[in-house]
Structure formats: C-alpha cells, structure tokens
Amino acid sequence: MRHHPAFRFGQLAAAAALAFAVAAPAQAQDKFTYMTNWYAQAEHGGFYQAVAQGIYKKYGLDVTIKMGGPQVNITQMMAAGQADCIMGSSDIQMMQVREGGVPVVNVAAFFQKDPQVLIAHDDVKKFEDLKGKTILIGSQANRGYWPWLKAKFGLTDEQTRPYTFNIQPFVADKNTAQQGYLTSEPYAIQKAGVKSTVLMFSDHGFPAYATTVSCMDKTVKERSKQVAAFVKASAEGWKSYLADPAPANVLIKKDNPNMTDDQLAYSVAKLKEMGMVTGGDAATMGIGVITDARAKASYDFLVAAKLLDPAKVEIAKTYTTEFVKDAKVLP
Structure with missing residues (x-):
C-alpha cells in the first residue's frame, strides 16, 4: 500500500521527533x-x-x-x-x-562555617591568651574578622603586623600568631615541625x-x-x-x-x-x-x-x- 507523500513526511517527522526526544x-x-x-x-x-x-x-x-x-x-x-x-x-x-x-x-x-583561623604557638590555649602577642594579619582582615576579634577578645591594632602569606616569620618567633585557613597553613606549620594551637573564629560565634x-x-x-x-x-x-x-x-x-x-x-x-x-x-x-x-x-x-x-x-x-x-x- 502506497502512502500519500504528506503522510509519509508526517511519519518521518514523528520518527525524527522521537529520536530527538530520546537523544535530548x-x-x-x-x-x-x-x-x-x-x-x-x-x-x-x-x-x-x-x-x-x-x-x-x-x-x-x-x-x-x-x-x-x-x-x-x-x-x-x-x-x-x-x-x-x-x-x-x-x-x-x-x-x-x-x-x-x-x-x-x-x-x-x-x-x-568560615575556615579562617589564628594560629599561635602551643603556649596559647585560647584567644584571650593572645594579648601582648604580635599578630600577623592580611589587609583584608580589617574589613572582616579583625574588628570582630577586637570587640570580642580585647585585642588591639597595636599588636598587628602585615601577614605576607609566608609562615617563616611565625616559625621564627614564638611570640607571634598569624592568620590562616583551617585546611592550609596549619598543615604547612605542622610540616615545619612547629607545635601550634589553631583558633577558629566560627567556633566562637563569627557569623x-x-x-x-x-x-x-x-x-x-x-x-x-x-x-x-x-x-x-x-x-x-x-x-x-x-x-x-x-x-x-x-x-x-x-x-x-x-x-x-x-x-x-x-x-x-x-x-x-x-x-x-x-x-x-x-x-x-x-x-x-x-x-x-x-x-x-x-x-x-x-x-x-x-x-x-x-x-x-x-x-x-x-x-x-x-x-x-x-x-x-x-x-
């Protein structure tokens, strides 16, 4: 039985549409x-x-x-x-x-949680122990966690020095602490053989x-x-x-x-x-x-x-x- 061309075209179109749907x-x-x-x-x-x-x-x-x-x-x-x-x-x-x-x-x-931390030598057990220590922070900290730390724990701008994304100043001086990322700097410091305390802001209410x-x-x-x-x-x-x-x-x-x-x-x-x-x-x-x-x-x-x-x-x-x-x- 021969189909009208239009019918045949309709069949082909339907088949093409079905193939397209399957391959969508x-x-x-x-x-x-x-x-x-x-x-x-x-x-x-x-x-x-x-x-x-x-x-x-x-x-x-x-x-x-x-x-x-x-x-x-x-x-x-x-x-x-x-x-x-x-x-x-x-x-x-x-x-x-x-x-x-x-x-x-x-x-x-x-x-x-925010993974930002301060890393201190192991004589420091809590944020309050950082009073009197030198704290190495990046410039962005002043528009983020640093005002929060100052208000919450009584730390001061006089304690801060620039952090250069290098752990050596911290490793060399037991009286310093430095900023870091929970998953990064503590590992580098551990590999350098230094015992440290990691203090995480979010554990203390940083939002x-x-x-x-x-x-x-x-x-x-x-x-x-x-x-x-x-x-x-x-x-x-x-x-x-x-x-x-x-x-x-x-x-x-x-x-x-x-x-x-x-x-x-x-x-x-x-x-x-x-x-x-x-x-x-x-x-x-x-x-x-x-x-x-x-x-x-x-x-x-x-x-x-x-x-x-x-x-x-x-x-x-x-x-x-x-x-x-x-x-x-x-x-």
Whole structure:
C-alpha cells in the first residue's frame, strides 16, 4: 500500500521527533563559567568533582572552572562578563562588594562555617591568651574578622603586623600568631615541625558563611534556570567529593601542579572533621544552604562594626534562598 507523500513526511517527522526526544540529554549544553578565589585546592573540590563526574552535564551545563589567585580581581572579571558566578571568600565580603557598587547576590554557601583561623604557638590555649602577642594579619582582615576579634577578645591594632602569606616569620618567633585557613597553613606549620594551637573564629560565634556562589543580579534574573542547575549540581559534587575525592583531585592537580596529595588529604580530612560542608543547617536543609537568620547575623555584624552602611545596602538584596531551597541535597 502506497502512502500519500504528506503522510509519509508526517511519519518521518514523528520518527525524527522521537529520536530527538530520546537523544535530548545529548543536546548542546549551556555554557557556564565559575571563577574561584584562589589556586585550585581541596576547598574547591566539590566544583571540580561535579566536572569530573559529569554531574554538571547531567543538569545540562557545560561548566568551566577558572582559577583565581592573589593578583586576580574576580569581582571585576565577573562584572566584565568573564564569569557567570564567582566564589566569594565569605558572604560578608560579597555584601561589602555590593555596597561598593557591584550588584552581586549570594545564591549558595558551601562552607557553613568560615575556615579562617589564628594560629599561635602551643603556649596559647585560647584567644584571650593572645594579648601582648604580635599578630600577623592580611589587609583584608580589617574589613572582616579583625574588628570582630577586637570587640570580642580585647585585642588591639597595636599588636598587628602585615601577614605576607609566608609562615617563616611565625616559625621564627614564638611570640607571634598569624592568620590562616583551617585546611592550609596549619598543615604547612605542622610540616615545619612547629607545635601550634589553631583558633577558629566560627567556633566562637563569627557569623560568616564561606565559599559562596555569588552572581550578578542580571545573571540571577536572566539565567535563573542555569544558576539553579549549577547550585544543585555543585551540592551533589560536594557530597560526592567528600565520599571519594580522587576524581576531582586529578583536575585540581592539573590546574595547580604545586598541589600535593598529602595537602589534599589533610584538607579533605579537616573539611570532614569540622563539618565545614555538611554540618550546621546543611545537615537537615541541604548542602550549600543559606538561611535568613544566618544572612541577618552576617549583615548585622557588618553594620555594628561600621563596615557596611545599611542606607546603601538592603539585606534582602544581598542574598536569595530560592535556589538552595529547591536543591536540597542532604549530606
């Protein structure tokens, strides 16, 4: 029986549509660039894992992770369109960036605690023991944790000297303490054979989140589907990384050849031990969660410390819970 050409064409079209539907996941993925705030390391592991394990692809994204570094202004680069979203060191940093005129919004926070620490020699047991010691801090500290430490523990500006991202001055002088990152400098100091005490701000009420996904208002509005996919896939990436970091670590060492297996192992162990990713609200509300109460605590700290003018920045514009609320990837 011969069919009318139109009928035959309809059959072919239906077959083509069916084939397309079956192959739909293989269609072109949306390009999405995320820029980190430092050289590749375990602290970025969940994002690299989502690339390595094809998790972003599963959610329809073709993700490029670009490394930041000490000389890279990632906020400027995002504002210039070179990244869709960036890794904020903390939510408070991004609130201040907004006050500075860049309309940036926090959409997820993958570290429920800020990993910043002060490292002292082992005669120091608590923050109060730092009175009279020399404390090496970076210039950014004055717009973040340092006003908080001064107010809480009675430390003074006279005690501070510039931190040069080198542990040798600390190693050489038992009367000094220095800033650091929970997962990094304590390891280097331990390897140098120095016994130290690590004091973590967040254990004493410092409110900040860390390792944020922060995007321009315009991106959140115009690419909300892609932002939602990125947040959910990244949360799955973090869950996977903490279970088996090997796939991401290959990519981390490719981007940052100076990274060692020992350092990666130390960092992953610390992230797990301290519940950086899976603790706090993340345990029940999902990895990457931001809550109204925590965002308010960060904002209130900045206002109280006169580090943010509330007349210039409304708290509601600094963050959104819409993406993390729907992601809900439990540890």
